[in-house]
Amino acid sequence: MSARSFVTSPAAALAARRGRGDERPPGEPRRIGYLYLLPALLVFGAFVLAPLVHAFWLSLFDWDGITAGHWVGLHNYQDVLSDQALRTAFGHALILLIFYAGLPVAIGLMLAGVIARVQVRGLPLFRVVLFLPQVVAMVVVAVMWRMIYDPGNGPINTALRGVGLDGLAKSWLGDFGVALPAVGLIGTWVMYGLAMVLLTAGVQKIPPSLYDAARVDGAGAVREFLAVTLPALRGEIAVALTLTTIAALRNFDLVYITTKGGPGDATSVPAFQVYQRAFETGKVGSAAAIGIVLAALIFTITVAINRVAERGTGARR
Amino acid sequence: MKLSRMFAPLVVAGATALAVGCGGTPGGSSDNAKTQTTASAKPDVAKAGNVTLTVWDQEVRGGQAAQIKRLNGEFMAKYPNVKIKRVAKSFEDVNTTLKLAVSGPKAPDVVQANQGLGVMGQLVKAKLIRPVDDYAKIYGWADRYPSLLLDLNKFEPTGTTFGAGSLYGLSQMGEIVGVFYNKKKVTAVPKTLAEFEQQVADAKAQGDVPVQFGNLDKWPGIHEYETLLGQTADKQAVRDFVFQKSGASFDTPAFTEAATKLQGWAKSGNFTPDFNGVGYDPAWKRFSGGKGRFLIAGTWLVADLSKRMGDNVGFFLMPGADAGADPVALGGESLPFTITSKAKNPDVAAAYIDFLTDANAQKALSETDNLPAMKSDAPSATTGLLGEVATAWTTLGKADGLIPYLDYTTTTFYDDISAAIQKLLAGKTSPEDFSKSVQGSVSSAKASS
Numbered sequence: 001m002s003a004r005s006f007v008t009s010p011a012a013a014l015a016a017r018r019g020r021g022d023e024r025p026p027g028e029p030r031r032i033g034y035l036y037l038l039p040a041l042l043v044f045g046a047f048v049l050a051p052l053v054h055a056f057w058l059s060l061f062d063w064d065g066i067t068a069g070h071w072v073g074l075h076n077y078q079d080v081l082s083d084q085a086l087r088t089a090f091g092h093a094l095i096l097l098i099f100y101a102g103l104p105v106a107i108g109l110m111l112a113g114v115i116a117r118v119q120v121r122g123l124p125l126f127r128v129v130l131f132l133p134q135v136v137a138m139v140v141v142a143v144m145w146r147m148i149y150d151p152g153n154g155p156i157n158t159a160l161r162g163v164g165l166d167g168l169a170k171s172w173l174g175d176f177g178v179a180l181p182a183v184g185l186i187g188t189w190v191m192y193g194l195a196m197v198l199l200t201a202g203v204q205k206i207p208p209s210l211y212d213a214a215r216v217d218g219a220g221a222v223r224e225f226l227a228v229t230l231p232a233l234r235g236e237i238a239v240a241l242t243l244t245t246i247a248a249l250r251n252f253d254l255v256y257i258t259t260k261g262g263p264g265d266a267t268s269v270p271a272f273q274v275y276q277r278a279f280e281t282g283k284v285g286s287a288a289a290i291g292i293v294l295a296a297l298i299f300t301i302t303v304a305i306n307r308v309a310e311r312g313t314g315a316r317r
Numbered sequence: 318m319k320l321s322r323m324f325a326p327l328v329v330a331g332a333t334a335l336a337v338g339c340g341g342t343p344g345g346s347s348d349n350a351k352t353q354t355t356a357s358a359k360p361d362v363a364k365a366g367n368v369t370l371t372v373w374d375q376e377v378r379g380g381q382a383a384q385i386k387r388l389n390g391e392f393m394a395k396y397p398n399v400k401i402k403r404v405a406k407s408f409e410d411v412n413t414t415l416k417l418a419v420s421g422p423k424a425p426d427v428v429q430a431n432q433g434l435g436v437m438g439q440l441v442k443a444k445l446i447r448p449v450d451d452y453a454k455i456y457g458w459a460d461r462y463p464s465l466l467l468d469l470n471k472f473e474p475t476g477t478t479f480g481a482g483s484l485y486g487l488s489q490m491g492e493i494v495g496v497f498y499n500k501k502k503v504t505a506v507p508k509t510l511a512e513f514e515q516q517v518a519d520a521k522a523q524g525d526v527p528v529q530f531g532n533l534d535k536w537p538g539i540h541e542y543e544t545l546l547g548q549t550a551d552k553q554a555v556r557d558f559v560f561q562k563s564g565a566s567f568d569t570p571a572f573t574e575a576a577t578k579l580q581g582w583a584k585s586g587n588f589t590p591d592f593n594g595v596g597y598d599p600a601w602k603r604f605s606g607g608k609g610r611f612l613i614a615g616t617w618l619v620a621d622l623s624k625r626m627g628d629n630v631g632f633f634l635m636p637g638a639d640a641g642a643d644p645v646a647l648g649g650e651s652l653p654f655t656i657t658s659k660a661k662n663p664d665v666a667a668a669y670i671d672f673l674t675d676a677n678a679q680k681a682l683s684e685t686d687n688l689p690a691m692k693s694d695a696p697s698a699t700t701g702l703l704g705e706v707a708t709a710w711t712t713l714g715k716a717d718g719l720i721p722y723l724d725y726t727t728t729t730f731y732d733d734i735s736a737a738i739q740k741l742l743a744g745k746t747s748p749e750d751f752s753k754s755v756q757g758s759v760s761s762a763k764a765s766s
Contacts (some may be wrong), residue, residue, distance in 0.1 A: 061343055066416050066443040069343045146533070150599060151591030173533055174594025176743055261732075262535045263593045263739040279413045281728040282439055284343070 059288035076289035089268045099184025100248030108195030113225045116203045131193040142257035145186045179266045195240040202236035238309030242302045356451045360664030362396045371402045371425040375411045380686040419445045426660040429652040433725040442476025446655045448483035452667040465719045470653045480560030486653030487674045491690035493648040494540045495634045497612040508640040520610045529609035530588040531600030538738035546575040547645035548637045555720040568756040576748035583742045623702040632705040643716035650690040727762040
């Protein structure tokens, strides 16, 4: 028995009970609320849930897309785990996470840290320029980078040779070891703008008094970043990581246009395998199974990211 | 309690979705197996009444679009009671949307279905397109084409074996993969493979790119490999492998020899530097811009190359070991026009296909800068690059020297072989392992289907 329980008054107990929601809140009955939700639920059900369930249903069949399929149960899922080509593809997707989510958020944080410390003139202009890659259609980005990476007369190799670094000039998209990071860097280029805009916007919401306090306490630039900027941006980081992770894992267009999964299968990713199986090799069931697994993976990772972010904020309060 | 109430609508929505989503066995309800009538006499189109013929084709580029528009117009002028409703789509769009369109309630009458197991095989298996053996007999189509070109449009009714069985359609244009050369730099056309390799070595010694090649798109490597395969392997062995005749295998010394040669070429710098990272289009554009001696590519580039290079570009078939021997080259034909099972008037559809491939069509095709697939005693064109290509086509036809694209072999073989060739070219696998792993992928693809 702690001392506190002695001072608990009936009124406080009542307030606590009300807080637990035992009493009906005032206003219309709750159920009417669902009526307002109905239109959205219908649309959500018809265009998100039904296709999802249908995809799951298809994943239980061996089906070529036209003739009658036959039931194989979870066999397609077993294949996802045991098929060497698919395991490689999922491995590549995880590596791409570093380039699509890790690097852009790191770069975004760096820029945000800088902006928090120094007054940048013409900030809106920079923001627009740095955000541009996000606006350009992915197909255009991919075609453009194919030209940039061209081993013969692409600007990267031309520049490297121009300064005498011939040894570093590579067949960027054609080399077995380099192709995946090369594709990944395109992703970094596309996604960092988004991360930066989210994070710099977050930085501007941090009260200047916190920075003043930190400076009075004698914090340097690094300390200030770690103690003030980083914790305050937790929510924004979670959003940026979620968006970039989703983009990384369902990445298809970039790979399809730049390398078609090549050289060999060095840049093959799950979404590319889905396309190939569904539209080219007539394995619709298997494609659906990969799609479901991919969706589950994306869901799990994003939930984990948000859990971590939320737990962090809880501890701080 | 409260939680379950909150989720109640979600559960309802989920259950509804479940009901909507799980619609029984996919593809199970299709009823395409309607009995076919067999035609026995040449139908009279003029007496068929008013007919609207819906045609899906992918003849959308330059000369191809010109010929189909011209022939459609001529057909409608000849039979005023027939109206052709043309649906033009790109090659890739046709491939990916055809299955749905043909199985739907408003199926077109005539469609261009890509050869091989992927598209045509599935349509045959589902009985969505109709065999045309009866019309072939009536119109004498078998005499119109070299044997391989007919075989490519044939399927067993199961849809799993092709190259034999019933004929399902006819193609208009032929294509060959051969060697384009820069006439300013190459003065004498090589007569043997050894001579060709000598000229390649000379070009390299002079600091020029011997063979322009870009393999970033994965498929061009198949053409380089098969161009050599035609010289190292017996043409029948290649055909038997592609059509998966019993006993045919990829893992043979002749197939490995072509791989050894190709890898040797890559190692000794016969190709564009870093070719695995160069796109197909940049490669041929560089060739057309005067860089490089040779370009191993298909006749689909004829129009573009002659426009850019004028009289400075020539074409020959890759020579074999012996001078003057019958040539063997990779080649094929455009997508065949086929009749759907749901076609309302198959007689008119057949007459239309006949019209697209008869002597008049052959003339229209060559006048619009296309290479007609039909047999002919004389080349369809005599001047310019197209003339050289047409001459090569006639020679090949007489020698029966065409070998089919390897990627027809299984539904996944395109991915298997193109990835394997990239590895071979990068020196990641030995030629022996290449042959072994490619044959292994064929066996496993056949086991899983």
